[in-house]
Amino acid sequence: QTIPEVTLNNGVKMPQFGLGVFKVDNAADIKNSIKWALADGYRLIDTAMIYQNEQWVGEAIRESGVPREDLFITSKLWNSDRGYEGTKAAFEASLQRLGLDYLDLYLIHWPADGYVESWRAMTDLYHEGKIRAIGVSNFEPHHIDDLLAHSDVVPVVDQIETHPLFQQKELHRYLANHQIVHESWGPLGQGKSNILVDTVLTKIAAKYNKTTAQVVLRWHIDRGVIVIPKSIHEQRLAENANIFDFALTDEEMQAIAGLDQNKRLSHDPDDTE
Numbered sequence: 001q002t003i004p005e006v007t008l009n010n011g012v013k014m015p016q017f018g019l020g021v022f023k024v025d026n027a028a029d030i031k032n033s034i035k036w037a038l039a040d041g042y043r044l045i046d047t048a049m050i051y052q053n054e055q056w057v058g059e060a061i062r063e064s065g066v067p068r069e070d071l072f073i074t075s076k077l078w079n080s081d082r083g084y085e086g087t088k089a090a091f092e093a094s095l096q097r098l099g100l101d102y103l104d105l106y107l108i109h110w111p112a113d114g115y116v117e118s119w120r121a122m123t124d125l126y127h128e129g130k131i132r133a134i135g136v137s138n139f140e141p142h143h144i145d146d147l148l149a150h151s152d153v154v155p156v157v158d159q160i161e162t163h164p165l166f167q168q169k170e171l172h173r174y175l176a177n178h179q180i181v182h183e184s185w186g187p188l189g190q191g192k193s194n195i196l197v198d199t200v201l202t203k204i205a206a207k208y209n210k211t212t213a214q215v216v217l218r219w220h221i222d223r224g225v226i227v228i229p230k231s232i233h234e235q236r237l238a239e240n241a242n243i244f245d246f247a248l249t250d251e252e253m254q255a256i257a258g259l260d261q262n263k264r265l266s267h268d269p270d271d272t273e
């Protein structure tokens with residue numbers, strides 16, 4: 001099966017599905033999960049400085065033998081590295097830990113004060129060819145409006161908490177209107193809710209002989225959202241990738257849309273310090 005790609009607003013193509021490695025905090029789990037994921041066809045890997053695993057991600061991808069140009073590696077700028085010089089230094093440090101000479105995507109992790117200056121540094125790195133695409137994460141419309149008032153470079157994605165209980169319908173529309181792709185983090189609700197046993201989902205799952213996790217991931221895909229579910233288990237990594245041989249009907253999409261409780265399970269971006 002082939003993983004679809006989305007074309008970002010600067011023309012770069014990004015896989016619509018990949019692996020998140022938040023909280024994978026030891027070399028063995030990183031190396032195994034990346035090895036299994038690559039064997040299942042994953043090519044997008046989403047890490048961040050704050051996950052403290054960039055070095056192992058770099059080792060895992062080198063050991064895999066998959067050509068660099070076939071991979072799509074994302075990392076993120078942490079809040080304490082804000083500002084022009086801080087951002088440039090943090091980016092170089094991430095590259096070095098990963099053992100790479102460019103990143104495919106670099107994101108401002110949270111809208112911490114100073115993000116306009118961080119963005120200016122990122123646009124310079126982008127124009128120098130050190131990053132193929134730059135974006136943001138956890139940005140609300142007012143943060144993006146502010147960024148666009150200060151820069152001609154439009155973020156390619158906004159990576160935001162999104163799952164059936166918190167669908168981000170308004171922000172989704174805002175992003176579409178600005179040619180910014182919606183990327184979901186916590187696509188399965190981070191294991192913090194009972195969403196995967198909801199009867200709306202169990203019924204749809206039974207019809208397609210899929211799991212509820214697969215139905216939720218497929219719902220994101222059919223909405224045009226990029227997903228990066230995390231797992232360290234071989235069987236679940238394969239399960240999560242096995243979602244490209246079915247599609248949901250309009251009625252099923254609507255039934256899942258009805259599960260929205262507009263309920264964040266994690267931090268409010270406006271509380272970022």
Ligand code: NAD
Pocket residue numbers: 019020021022023046047109137138159160184185186187188189190191196213214228229230231236239240
């Ligand atoms: P997730 O929604 O991907 O949930 C992961 C958890 O779901 C796993 O730990 C496991 O318990 C469960 N799970 C995975 N596959 C399953 C399956 N097939 N069946 C049942 N349960 C399953 O949450 P996440 O890891 O927080 O989010 C995904 C990625 O998004 C992260 O790894 C990270 O890369 C990124 N992320 C970014 C931010 C940000 O602020 N930008 C915040 C959180 C996460």
